[in-house]
Amino acid sequence: MAGPKDLDPSSSPRALLGAELRHAREKAGLSQEELGGRLFVSGSFIGQLEAGTRRMQPEYARMLDEVLGMEDFFTRNCRAAAKSRYPEHFAEVAETEALATAIREYAPLLIPGLFQTPAYARAVNRAYAPTAPEEVIEEWVAGRMERTRILDDPTTPLLWTVLDEAALRRETGGRTVMAEALGHIADLARRNRVIVQVLPFSAGAHTAMQGSLKLMEYEDAPPLVYLEGVATGRLEDDPATVRHHKLAYELLAASALSQEKSLALIEALAQDYTHEELP
Known part of the structure; x- marks a missing residue:
């Protein structure tokens, strides 16, 4: 090492x-x-x-x-x-992703935190905690937006995400929020800041149907994989485990639409949300 x-x-x-x-x-x-x-x-x-x-x-x-x-x-x-503004199960991940040179993520159900707009993040956090005080929700949203600052650098980290079509079609926060959220992803892709692929429903069964995964690489430390569930998550550094999930991600990317077709779908859905024509 x-x-x-x-x-x-x-x-x-x-x-x-x-x-x-x-x-x-x-x-x-x-x-x-x-x-x-x-x-x-x-x-x-x-x-x-x-x-x-x-x-x-x-x-x-x-x-x-x-x-x-x-x-x-x-x-x-x-x-x-150990002090952190993030939930205990996610605090270490938020810190380690800020140090990563490359992040590869599969998101099956929602737009990943690094891609979220404030309105989308607010809707997600309100769904997680429907009775939380407004100031708590806003604190969580601020923390999520702080994470997105790693995208301010035009080249580092490499951020490559496979979005399940379900994440794009689940109406989170309303149609206006979704139109803005998908427009933001499209803008990041068009500026060549991120690599985005969509895994369509037509792809059928795939290697990560049981949940999300996030692979992170570092300049001077071994890679990590983060596996997340409802209000829980764990970081794994075992080389065999990381290799297994890296292969799963590569198979997902191989089954996903190309970058060009993915961008076209994202922009088409954003327009549909804008014009309230989503089937």
């Missing part, structure tokens, strides 16, 4: 923890694999902690303090790194 990159300890609590972990590990004369073995995790997982692509959980912080003789340094400081 590539060596961990130099981190700016002042940039974030996770950067501080990663830099200190690398320093403490090297001082102890341990490789990433050796330290991982003492924590019953992979060397790749240790590398991801050092690179800041994985969040340090309290149980690992306690074990690292014990193994590396750090008293309670990691235990105390991981509390600061």
Whole structure:
């Protein structure tokens, strides 16, 4: 695995923890694999902690303090790194996607967060929490829009999404909201900022019918896959698991419409929503 990159300890609590972990590990004369073995995790997982692509959980912080003789340094400081505006099951994903060099995602039921408009995000979050106070919904929407800032860079990360036709036809927030949402996706595609393919209903059965998946790659850390369900999700770094889902994604892309045909369908549906002619 590539060596961990130099981190700016002042940039974030996770950067501080990663830099200190690398320093403490090297001082102890341990490789990433050796330290991982003492924590019953992979060397790749240790590398991801050092690179800041994985969040340090309290149980690992306690074990690292014990193994590396750090008293309670990691235990105390991981509390600061754990603060997030996102739901617990998604907080680490939101942080790791901001560091990714490439993101490939299959979205079966809704437009992915990185593609959402504020109105669409508001409708989705209201559906998730129908009794939540308005200020809570707006805070969630603000957090989702903050994630989309990674698209401000014209080239990084590479963002390639396969959208199920169901996500485009499910009327979320009303026809006006959908017209705006699909128009936004089309604009991103026409500006060559993202790669978008649509998996049509006519494709039939496929490799990811059981749920969504998100593959993330990094410059100096192993790839991750994120699998999500209702109010739950998990990050996986096991190489065999990542390879399995990478193949699933490649098969999805092979079954999807071309970029040109996908864009044409998205724009046609946006027009249909605008003119209230959707069948």
